[in-house]
Amino acid sequence: MSKSTLIAPSVLAADFANLQRDIEMINNSEADWFHIDIMDGVFVPNISFGMPVLEAIAKHAKKTIDVHLMIVDPDRYIKTFAQLGSTILTVHLEACTHLHRTLQAIKAEGMKAGVALNPHTNIDLLEEVIQDIDMVCIMSVNPGFGGQSFIENTYSKIERLKAMIIRKKAKTIIEIDGGVTNKNAIQLVQAGADVLVAGSYVFKAENPTQSIADLKLMTTF
Numbered sequence: 001m002s003k004s005t006l007i008a009p010s011v012l013a014a015d016f017a018n019l020q021r022d023i024e025m026i027n028n029s030e031a032d033w034f035h036i037d038i039m040d041g042v043f044v045p046n047i048s049f050g051m052p053v054l055e056a057i058a059k060h061a062k063k064t065i066d067v068h069l070m071i072v073d074p075d076r077y078i079k080t081f082a083q084l085g086s087t088i089l090t091v092h093l094e095a096c097t098h099l100h101r102t103l104q105a106i107k108a109e110g111m112k113a114g115v116a117l118n119p120h121t122n123i124d125l126l127e128e129v130i131q132d133i134d135m136v137c138i139m140s141v142n143p144g145f146g147g148q149s150f151i152e153n154t155y156s157k158i159e160r161l162k163a164m165i166i167r168k169k170a171k172t173i174i175e176i177d178g179g180v181t182n183k184n185a186i187q188l189v190q191a192g193a194d195v196l197v198a199g200s201y202v203f204k205a206e207n208p209t210q211s212i213a214d215l216k217l218m219t220t221f
Contacts, residue, residue: 005219008033013199033064040071044144058085082109090114141178150179162192
């Protein structure tokens with residue numbers, strides 16, 4: 001049975017002046033998800049789009065909407081993001097004082113619950129809640145800006161997380177966010193990644209649809 005990796009183009013790298021065109025491109029491509037970064041300028045040193053833009057994207061998107069909250073106190077907005085059409089809601093471990101409660105609140109709104117880890121955060125901190133997490137998003141760059149260089153330590157981090165998931169008999173999947181290209185995609189999947197978020201690699205390409213197809217093809221075993 002072949003295993004196909006999920007490809008999630010990061011809308012943060014899209015052309016905001018032609019957002020509908022880029023949304024349609026993702027709809028018509030081999031991509032599986034829309035990855036949407038919400039940044040508040042406090043948790044990360046950048047501000048991205050907020051609720052109105054997400055609402056507009058959700059109206060046109062025909063695929064899973066994977067929302068990545070890079071904000072402080074995400075609990076305030078869980079219900080709102082559910083109402084806006086999020087399929088998966090990912091919060092940062094570093095932004096949650098009571099992570100287990102936050103995960104329960106996300107699931108109570110009918111969404112899948114994701115947890116993101118900054119590059120310096122140890123995956124061991126997930127040991128007690130891994131069975132409650134649908135997806136762990138490992139940041140392979142420092143969060144906040146697109147187009148950064150990939151952090152090489154990511155591979156061993158994925159392997160350690162995969163081992164924990166197997167040991168705990170969890171059903172958690174692993175997403176990699178940051179610096180994903182055709183140069184490291186295969187190695188990431190071999191280490192244990194299930195979902196690849198690609199921003200600049202897709203949207204800065206001459207043919208974004210082809211870039212998505214290339215990633216999909218090379219990570220299907």
